[in-house]
Amino acid sequence: MHSSPLPLTRDLVLIGGGHTHALVLRMWGMNPLAGVRVTVIDPVPATAYSGMLPGFVAGHYSRRELDIDLVKLARFAGARLITGPAVAIDPVDQTVTVPGREPVAYDVASIDIGITSAMPALKGFSEHGVPAKPLGPFADAWTKHLAFNPSEPVAVIGGGIAGCELSMAMAHALRVKGSDAPVHLLERGILLSDNSESAQRKIRKSMADLGITLHENVQISEINATALVLADGTTIQASFITGAAGAKAYDWLGTSGLNLHNGFVSVNPRLQSSVDNVFATGDCAHMIDTPRPKAGVFAVRQAPVLFQNLRAALGTDKWAEYKPQSDYLKLVSLGQKSALAEKFGLTFTGPLLWQWKNRIDQKFMEKFRDLPQMEQPTVPAEIAHGMKDALGDKPMCGGCGAKVGPTTLSAVLSHLPAPLRTDIRSTIGDDAATMVVGGVEQVLTTDHLRAFTNDPVVMTRIAANHALGDIWAMGAEPQGATVNLVLPRLSDTLMGRTLHEIMQTAHEVLSDAGAAIVGGHSSVGDELTIGFSITGLCHQPPITVAGAKAGAAIILTKPIGSGTIMAAEMQGQAEGHIVTKALDLMCQSQARAADILKQAQAMTDVTGFGLAGHIGNICKSSGTGAVLRIADIPLMEGAAELAQNGVRSSLYPQNKAAFPELPDTPETALLFDPQTAGGLLAVIDAQSAEGTLNALKIAGYQAAIIGEITENPDQIELA
Known part of the structure; x- marks a missing residue:
């Protein structure tokens, strides 16, 4: 932020x-x-x-x-x-x-x-055609066709510059692929009617050299899965049909x-x-x-x-x-690395013009490829001992990457005395506090996240699901919630807009989970922090981290890697689609998964201490060990490549330090990656594990069986 x-x-x-x-x-x-x-x-x-x-x-x-x-x-x-x-x-x-x-x-x-394209108005186009705009979906569709159906014929509707460029590019790509699939270009009038005669003549020659079949003065009556049907009854076979005409x-x-x-x-x-x-x-x-x-x-x-x-x-x-x-100068790609230039009625063609066009295009795109990265705070000339170590060598992460490390936290909590009250039944290692209220077991948790995205709506969804994870991990049903906010300095108008977005989103997520907002607290600070304190009701004995038995299977309901991806995003190293998919996974509710996992021997949610830290907590509390199969652990798209390139969350060193016996390699790095709104980590009886996994997958979770519980206390092994 x-x-x-x-x-x-x-x-x-x-x-x-x-x-x-x-x-x-x-x-x-x-x-x-x-x-x-x-x-x-x-x-x-x-x-x-x-x-x-x-x-x-x-x-x-x-x-x-x-x-x-x-x-x-x-x-x-x-x-x-x-x-x-x-x-x-x-x-x-x-x-x-x-x-x-x-x-x-x-x-x-x-x-x-x-x-956008007016092509969908053509009968059958919406079902069987691909509009040339928006460009992204068209590019995806063409990539798929070229990879899997290069021998199938192609048709382009529209004989303007855009249609001609696309048909020549397609024809060239197919020839390079070794395909002789026909490429058709259809125009209801005359090809390139808005261009000079010289430009028309040279582009027609380039199209002829590429073997493109032109159909001028034709009317298309409909499109089906394998062909275009013209008004005169003629059928033109094509399995990839795009439209570069009729923009609106x-x-x-x-x-x-x-x-x-x-x-x-x-x-x-x-x-x-x-x-x-x-x-x-x-x-x-x-x-x-x-x-x-x-x-x-x-x-x-x-x-x-x-x-x-x-x-x-x-x-x-x-x-x-x-x-x-x-x-203005018109530069037209001619399929191969050749281009046509037209201005003031003059036209020229050749490879040098393509090189010129390429330089112009690359110069434009370089503006977006070379963006300065987020910088660390400026350090004064005179500083106290330990300042550089405390700052670290990268910007501090948000979400669970900004949590206090496990070693520091455990050392502090170990000095706290055990609860004296007889109605408190939980231990510090559990995901939520367990209390007896009027003979009913209730769980209580609180969690707060430093924002790592500038969108309060997405951040609220993530923070709410993150806090709910503790309730679901205990096998409880969410009940009541308070919202705790630190907001950046805003005018009264923007403050109202931001609070409205946050509270409406929080209401949506929590009410979908069965909980109600019953209050909260807000204050103003340097940056956005969103937190929730949530209670839940247990209709069966709470699921803790202490019940794992040797021989049971370990199931993870969500891929890991969010800490690495968000750290890379802060440093400008993660591609946008990878970041977006990671955010979507962090927004995914674990309510249905928790219901499927109600018979788990032990369960927790994977958050700040990483997968290794949370399976270690189960093993320590249960007096068992575990074997994790690295190849079976689901990873978020792009996370492994980023880890291979050395990207680490700011909490990574402390998470790894808790497991000195485990290797520190790019292949194992994501075991220590802090997760935000991570999946549920459940220990399931081996006989029912496959059925449970299938139920999770049917419910839409990218779940996997990632290992087994062993008899070796506190020993985590990798396979």
Whole structure:
């Protein structure tokens, strides 16, 4: 989390992760406006760069080279990223609707969502076709086709520049693959009718050289799983069908109340819509005074103007106007590493032009690849002994990575006397305190997390499920909860918005678990911390960590690796889709898993002390040992590679120090990785283990049997 001594007073919401907004985020990270909280809303954690899409399709670029990582970019800009589609904007209430969460409030908003395809209106396209936009899903679909069905014919609908580039790129990729699969390009009019005769002639020749079959002046009546059916009854066989024609604005803009032109947001030279505090840019916008075609070059050049005007609307009052050039250089990929350049009616082709285009594209993408990493606090020239060791060599992690280490904590707790009350039945090693209230056994836990994501909604879901894990691990049913918050300095308006998001999310998660919020406490500090104190009722004897028996199976209900992934994210080393998947797993409820595991001999949830620390606690309390099969332990996507590259959470050294007998290698590193909202770790009778595992998998858990309990007290072995 970015912290500042100055309070946040205004919300800037960027709707969409298009090229203009990506550049604005980079500029914001270099020169933020104090007091502004920035939010980015996009359906995916990475947005594909349109200029390199044909090169990716042809095989010249990897998917990693194609994508702008919005997670890394948001971290650099100090922004929160909401991964979900915006489906409405209300300029009166000043909110943006994203399904699955409370409306996102703004003081200033900007829309950069690009365009979508009108192809689904064609009969059968929604079921059997792949629109060329959005770019990310198209890229995924093409990768799958090229890998598994390269011998099947391909068809592209739309004979403009985009359709021609895609068809040539596909044809080249298939030839490189050794496939002679036909590639068809269909156009209802004349191919490249908006381009010069010279450009048309040269592109047609390139397409002919690649063996592409052109179908001009044709009408498509429908599409099925294996073919396109034309109006005259002709059938064109194709198993991969894409559409690069019929681009249109997103339908939800039609209900926005903003002035539109053919569905696109009308903007003035300041890029403002008909509502002063709502801006629009890129392909989703229509420039009233200077209309231009939909082209990425305009979106890129709008970025500095939008950046300045967003700042002006938020407080600086220094405005700028966007003045587009009358003509622009068009660079067209020709499938192979060759390109066509067109400007002022002049056209040229050749490999040197592809190299030129590649340099332009790579220079653009380098802006997002080389982002400064999070720095450690500046250390004064004169410091006390031990300061450098206390600071460590990396930024402090959030979540369970910010917990006190197991050795330090155990040493302190060991000096506490045993409870004197006769209605307290638990020990310090248990997940929650067990009390007898009116003859009923009740469990009590409290847990608090230092935020590691700028989105209070996601952080609340994680913190609530993290605290509930202690209740579920005891075999109890959640009952009542208090919410305990430390909020950063905010204006009264932003404080109200933040509290509303947190409390509504907490209510949703806790009520789904069967618990009710009964109170809480809040205070203001340097950064966001969210915690819950929760009670639960036991309708059977509580499941503790002390009942494991030799020969029983060990089941883990969730992959590990969250500490490593979030540490890498803070350092700019984790790819956005890996971070997003890790956050999704941390938000996963363990309620159904706990119900399936009600007959466990012993159980705990895997949190700050890592998998080794928690299985060690079971063994110590039960007087047993354990064998863990490293290969069977489920890992979060990307965690093993990051561990191999030396990424460790700030709590890792203390977790590892508790097990000096275990090897410290990249293969074993994740055993000591602190988990936040981790899975349940259950000891199950061997005879019922497989059936229990199948039930967990059917319920949607990435569970696994990872080892067995042994008779060797306090000995953890690896196999």
